[in-house]
Amino acid sequence: MGLNARVCRFTYTPAMSRLPVPRAAKKRNDIRHVAERAGVSVASVSRTINGHPSVAPEIVQRVWQAVKDLGYQPNTQARALVSGRSRLFGVIISDITNPFFPELLQNFEDIAVASGYEMLIGSTSHDPQRMEHVISRMLQRSVEGVAVMTFGIEEPLLDRLADRGLPLVLIDVAPPADGMSALAVDYAAGIGEAVRHLAELNHRRIAFIAGPEELHSAQLRQQAFATAMTEVGLPVHPETIARGDHTLEGGTEAMESLLQLRSRPTAVLCSNDMTAIGVLHAAARNGLRVPEDLSVVGFDDIHIARYTIPPLTTIQMSCRDLATRAFEALRAYVENDTKAWRREYGIPTRLTVRQTTRSL
Numbered sequence: 180m181g182l183n184a185r186v187c188r189f190t191y192t193p194a195m196s197r198l199p200v201p202r203a204a205k206k207r208n209d210i211r212h213v214a215e216r217a218g219v220s221v222a223s224v225s226r227t228i229n230g231h232p233s234v235a236p237e238i239v240q241r242v243w244q245a246v247k248d249l250g251y252q253p254n255t256q257a258r259a260l261v262s263g264r265s266r267l268f269g270v271i272i273s274d275i276t277n278p279f280f281p282e283l284l285q286n287f288e289d290i291a292v293a294s295g296y297e298m299l300i301g302s303t304s305h306d307p308q309r310m311e312h313v314i315s316r317m318l319q320r321s322v323e324g325v326a327v328m329t330f331g332i333e334e335p336l337l338d339r340l341a342d343r344g345l346p347l348v349l350i351d352v353a354p355p356a357d358g359m360s361a362l363a364v365d366y367a368a369g370i371g372e373a374v375r376h377l378a379e380l381n382h383r384r385i386a387f388i389a390g391p392e393e394l395h396s397a398q399l400r401q402q403a404f405a406t407a408m409t410e411v412g413l414p415v416h417p418e419t420i421a422r423g424d425h426t427l428e429g430g431t432e433a434m435e436s437l438l439q440l441r442s443r444p445t446a447v448l449c450s451n452d453m454t455a456i457g458v459l460h461a462a463a464r465n466g467l468r469v470p471e472d473l474s475v476v477g478f479d480d481i482h483i484a485r486y487t488i489p490p491l492t493t494i495q496m497s498c499r500d501l502a503t504r505a506f507e508a509l510r511a512y513v514e515n516d517t518k519a520w521r522r523e524y525g526i527p528t529r530l531t532v533r534q535t536t537r538s539l
Contacts, residue, residue, distance in 0.1 A: 326348045
């Protein structure tokens with residue numbers, strides 16, 4: 180050692196006795212540990228986890244009890260290789276910032292997990308290029324089916340999924356091809372109920388804020404409004420039809436344009452709840468009281484609709500119904516349950532009256 184070298188001395192102090200002692204790395208459970216715990220072969224565990232029907236019920240019970248006791252998490256990718264099935268469904272939505280879609284996704288996932296499936300989410304933001312990326316990712320992950328919950332999709336992109344033979348569920352309409360199912364929303368029932376409700380409150384000049392013109396569902400909602408107005412004997416004035424984009428900002432802008440009319444509407448029916456909340460904002464900004472000066476009706480009945488001020492009268496389209504029917508259609512098809520699978524599943528709508536409507 181050179182003259183300039185430093186001598187390092189280690190001095191033990193009592194405080195060191197209180198330092199945490201590193202634990203040994205926890206032993207990771209695998210399929211062999213499950214087999215040992217259950218007292219069966221590794222092959223029996225593998226067949227049980229992959230749902231093979233040849234395993235005796237008592238062995239199945241022992242294996243799953245061992246899985247639970249050990250906290251074992253089966254490798255889903257390995258299971259897919261063994262069984263030939265991913266048990267993974269894709270769900271495509273258009274706007275993750277709209278509270279309607281997270282509610283829909285939560286319901287779908289709850290149902291899927293309870294049935295032994297998983298979910299892969301894709302949000303398109305109404306962008307065809309992003310939609311193409313979402314579809315590519317789902318094909319790469321070998322999804323077994325896709326619920327297209329966008330209320331509108333580009334046909335060429337839809338063909339990419341259909342060409343792979345994947346079952347699809349779509350809102351409102353579906354091509355007459357094998358594995359295609361539609362969730363047929365009864366817009367006429369809920370919107371008709373809302374228009375009758377406003378007419379019974381003596382509203383005669385009722386405006387409608389429509390959704391994006393390219394969305395089939397928005398077109399159907401506007402048509403249902405026009406039909407309902409005719410049925411109650413009220414005219415639809417072209418200037419009282421405003422165009423929104425199903426966002427808060429779009430609802431606010433559309434309402435501002437309606438407020439410029441010489442003869443203002445006394446009630447506004449909106450294509451969705453986000454639009455209606457934007458209307459509430461525009462009304463407050465212009466000194467209008469809801470419902471004293473203006474009645475407002477939304478569509479969807481998202482969770483926050485009951486917490487707006489005042490709570491929003493709206494047409495309920497149940498996220499639970501949509502998620503349940505979408506999952507049922509996909510599972511029935513991939514499991515070859517011909518009795519359960521249908522080309523069309525009805526989705527009811529109904530008016531929920533809260534505090535944004537009143538009589539004149």
